[in-house]
Amino acid sequence: MSRILAGHFQLQDEVDAARAALIQAGFPDSRISAFFVNQPGQHDLHELGGDRDMSPGAKETPEGIAEGAAVGAAVGAGVGAAAVLVTGPIGPVVGALVGAHVGSLYSLNKMKGAGESEEVEPGEGSPHENLRRPRQPGMLIAVALDGVADREKALATLHELGARNIEEAEGTIVNGDWQDFDPLSIPVLVA
Structure with missing residues (x-):
């Protein structure tokens, strides 16, 4: 070498x-x-194409989705239960929509790494690896x-x-x- x-x-x-x-x-x-x-992304290093199994920025995606679904379900259940008295059978639908929206916002916040500075020098294994040049x-x-x-x-x-x-x-x-x-x-x- x-x-x-x-x-x-x-x-x-x-x-x-x-x-x-x-x-x-x-x-x-x-x-x-x-x-x-x-x-x-076009080095064709994997059988199905691409360079990596998973994008470096997507490492926390499964946890973020699971937490978002849990938060969304809890919010949706609360909104649905409260709305059923006012809106009748449409209450659970409204609750599900509000819960899905809140859950998606929560999971997006988790995946984005809220509060982390993007000025950190990226490197292999770093939480900012997806920022490397x-x-x-x-x-x-x-x-x-x-x-x-x-x-x-x-x-x-x-x-x-x-x-x-x-x-x-x-x-x-x-x-x-x-x-x-x-x-x-x-x-x-x-x-």
Whole structure:
């Protein structure tokens, strides 16, 4: 496993020019990998499509729905019992509608994480994981580095060519293939 620098480009021609420039800078072609990164959610990592079994923001959904249903049932029963004296047989219907509405509001409040600041830096396992910035789609060219001198040389080359969102990672590039690339990993951007 080695350090890898990767830069994003929009066009295939830009990636071809970056590959040529990296080779000219002394990097072997076998340690350079170029490929297209799909939009978030379109990496087809699961049999039925998508990237995850469950959205990071939906982890508390089952509990929120259960609590919302319980609150809604209690409110609905109270409203229905009170309304039956005034409205007759329509009272339970009104009670059910009011209870469903209150329950949905309660469960939405639970799922949203009321009172939590959204300024917290998101990370894997964080309650704010759904706020993390995903890897941008587009062409990506990556180069495996041998040391600090390689890092500076590759970084300067990518900057000169106008690479966007230059990121640093650890991984393995063999014969031009970044074998352990994870499109869902949080990119560590380099200035």
